[in-house]
Amino acid sequence: MKKILLVLLLLIPLAFASWQSVAAMAIIISMTLLAAVFAVGMGIENETLKALSKDEFYQLIVLALLMVILLGTDGILDAISQSSALTQGQPTIQDAAIVSLDDTYQNLSKCLNTISGTDNSIAIEASKGCSCQLTGGGYSVSACGGFPMLSTPFSMSGSIVGYAIAEVASAKKIITLTKDFALVLFLPLGIILRTFRFSRGAGGFLIAFGISAYILMPAGIIFVDMLNEQFMSDEGAGYRDEYSNPGGIDVKKCDPCETAFGSNSDKAVDAYGNLRANLKKYLYIILLKATLGPAVALLLFAGGLKALSGLFGAEVDVSAITRFV
Amino acid sequence: MVVATVCSPEFMDFLTSTIFPLAAYAGIITAIIIAVSFMVGQAIRNPKVTVWAKTEVVQLFISFVSLLLLSSLFGFFCSIDMHNIADIFEITYSGPSSMFDAAEDYLVSAARYSHNALTVVRYHLEGYTVLGCMGAFKCAYSMDHTGWGCWFGFSGTQTQPFGGYAALNAALNTIFNSTLMSYLMSLNYLMILLYIYKGFAFFLFPIGIFMRSMPYMRSFGSVLISIAISFSIIYPLFLATFNLMGDSIFNKPDYLPDPSLSNFLDEDTYPEHVAGVGATLGSATYGADFVKDVYYFPNGEKPAEAIAFGGMAFVVGFFLPSLAMLAAVASVVYLARLYGEEVDLSRIMQMV
Structure with missing residues (x-):
């Protein structure tokens, strides 16, 4: 499941043109950073870091929704x-x-x-x-x-x-x-x-x-x-x-x-x-x-x-x- | 064009050779204090001290990550090419490449646009004011441009043929003040930007990094970092974004909403010394409209357009830069909250 998600994420930049691809790349970079923070949080068993990365992940979902709203209805x-x-x-x-x-x-x-x-x-x-x-x-x-x-x-x-x-x-x-x-x-x-x-x-x-x-x-x-x-x-x-x-x-x-x-x-x-x-x-x-x-x-x-x-x-x-x- | 100091090699050298080692020393001192506190907490079995030590470890880690992220953040924003950004959003852009230069370019252009508005409004205001002060003497028993009443004495009617510009002068005075404010605000925001480029990043950001690593000084350091980032990154970023619309906002290359207003940029049209004698003589003999059309408004007058230009200058020189400032202040609050601090910047907003 995680691999499929990763492949889908990597395909996102190819699916859009111009600014949408930049936004998708920004999401991927942000997700990579979040994964690193989450991994560190798990490594040192710190709930604050894990909660922070989870919260940011929800923000990425909100962001994806915003993009869909903007693209899907052509505004x-x-x-x-x-x-x-x-x-x-x-x-x-x-x-x-x-x-x-x-x-x-x-x-x-x-x-x-x-x-x-x-x-x-x-x-x-x-x-x-x-x-x-x-x-x-x-x-x-x-x-x-x-x-x-x-x-x-x-x-x-x-x-x-x-x-x-x-x-x-x-x-x-x-x-x-x-x-x-x-x-x-x-x-x-x-x-x-x-x-x-x-x-x-x-x-x-x-x-x-x-x-x-x-x-x-x-x-x-x-x-x-x-x-x-x-x-x-x-x-x-x-x-x-x-x-x-x-x-x-x-x-x-x-x-x-x-x-x-x-x-x-x-x-x-x-x-x-x-x-x-x-x-x-x-x-x-x-x-x-x-x-x-x-x-x-x-x-x-x-x-x-x-x-x-x-x-x-x-x-x-x-x-x-x-x-x- | 002032080069943003934050992008200079000197700033990076200062950061790596002075601030990073200082922050590292502060971090080591903090780590030692944390370790000692943790051991003491364990020894005396005091959970408060132990929890404090654990919290501080996380904060120390956040400080370390912040140090790396923030220094790379400045590098990232220094490397942004505004032409590429314009290409991404399919916008025609003719400004500078660097984000920091583009921000400066916006405010310089806004000042130029506002100054043009100021000149056009002032041209009309000066014309109407001078004309309003002129007098004419119409001789009694008139014969074309003169009259019998002036041949044997001084008999006739004294008038001010252009005395009726109170309404226009009031309208133009109001807009003159507003446009002057727009011009001064553009320059004010430009000075703030230049100060940020030369002072903020060098001063607040490194001190913030150092302070955040020191025990008990974290909140102070966080606020300094928040202010430094917001004013060094967000404020120029917004201005540079507005500059992407520069061709439309400023009507480049004229910096005028209507090219015909360029007639009012050259105040040499005014007759200077001959005005008093020539215009009075002209108004007395050839009529009031002759003086107005020949001496003061040879290309016609456009008071409504001048006033509208002043209104547009307000948007360009006052409204949009104020939004950039609002965004920077909002960002300070947001970033400070991110670092765990609440900052009340309402007083700064009142200044804006």
Whole structure:
């Protein structure tokens, strides 16, 4: 029986190509070392060494199971990532998340342009000053003093949109990388590293990182999208129009020389009223899609990383990552 | 490129000629103490002393095996060729061959990528800031670019045609800070790596081996070995793994997510001394857009792309190296547990 097992083990490298053969060789090397430790344990009748080698042997069985899962189903993860319930018409969940993030990025760019354009119009009006001087005498007056109050909310809006764009770009970068490399690099390398005890923590962490970033991160984006769609459809088309189609904000021209009471201040108040009325139209894109989506995705990723790294060998303190949120 | 000291012949010489003999002496001393304790335990029929002696024999054996395994471990990781690893996983890789060099290459590239992001964001920020401070005077009773109001006195309207960049400046300032942090963190992680290459392996690993062979100092030695292995092997290993994706991560050879952003790497576009006079005159006579298009953004402006670049730089320069650091810290805990010690590294994590 032992000889058959040995022959089977030696045949493993021939059965696979590329990384699988390396993983199989790693298993064999690890098994050889375990056999040596077990033999020493038997020789000096030491139960600790024997228990250690037995424990490691179970870890090798777990490793073999991991390889079978990865190979046998051609990636359970691929199956999840291609689930039609999540892909929203795209080939995989990662593609769906990237399309969603691209769409959000385009909308955010438009929002930034609109906010910047309106900010520019308001600032020009706010900076106007009227002068009239002739041979040393004259006057200067600024009757557009109501407009500067609007620059603070625009400054805050710009800051929030800037954060949102950066968040979306970062989430897309991580998902794009893991889409290309999670299955071909992180998982196989993690499995190989997990073979040896000294690198088991690193291997487990790499596997956990690969799975979390490959599945949970895009899933976070898609889940929030689905919730948003449900929210919008429940509230009806009018609600969608009211909350998700940001447009320009009208700013009336101010005449800095016109000092008649109310003539210019009403224009500033009108611009503020337009700003307030249009503000909620930005909420869907900026807060729900661009801020909540990546935040949920990152939290799912961090939670998955903690749970899976514990499952695969070494629990990681992910509090540093969750602080990024 | 700094050569990892851990792979140098000097390190191996130091290990074999100094540390191994020291560890051997410590091992012999420990063995003598164990043997005496065992005999005393037998003589006075004290099972506690006898059991302690037996446990110590096992630990001494583990120390001996650790010594051999760990020294060969460094040799193994020094001999790894990253191109072969890339071939195994069928990845296109153009970085250095050595794992330790590849780790350094990742952080150097991350710093370069973050610096490019910083430059692109700063270009926009500087442009908008300078433009925002410009003023224009529009003469009353205008006639094309001038007006009658300026012929007989000084009558007209003073404006700031580019004063409305508060929103963009706020957005870019936020990302500028974040990108600056990414750049500094890349350099910070690079300095840690170089320190590890030059200091950790020479200092902690040999001391750990020696201490672990000494009676009653085993736990201390174990922690030192765990830290030395994790930071000398696991941290570079993760960075080198990330470097396998280097062509995709950094968009080599441009180190830019979009080649058109290279227009913003050259800040000589700015008009320097003529800016104040020329731009003000230009804005007063030819209109505000003329000044903006000719002097500051001749190739157009891309604030959203600049901000997105900053976000990507955060992933490359901050997020991924932090994961490598997290993996190294997790590995310290795991290895220390393997040697029978529990280490609380939560404070180090808070520093990260």
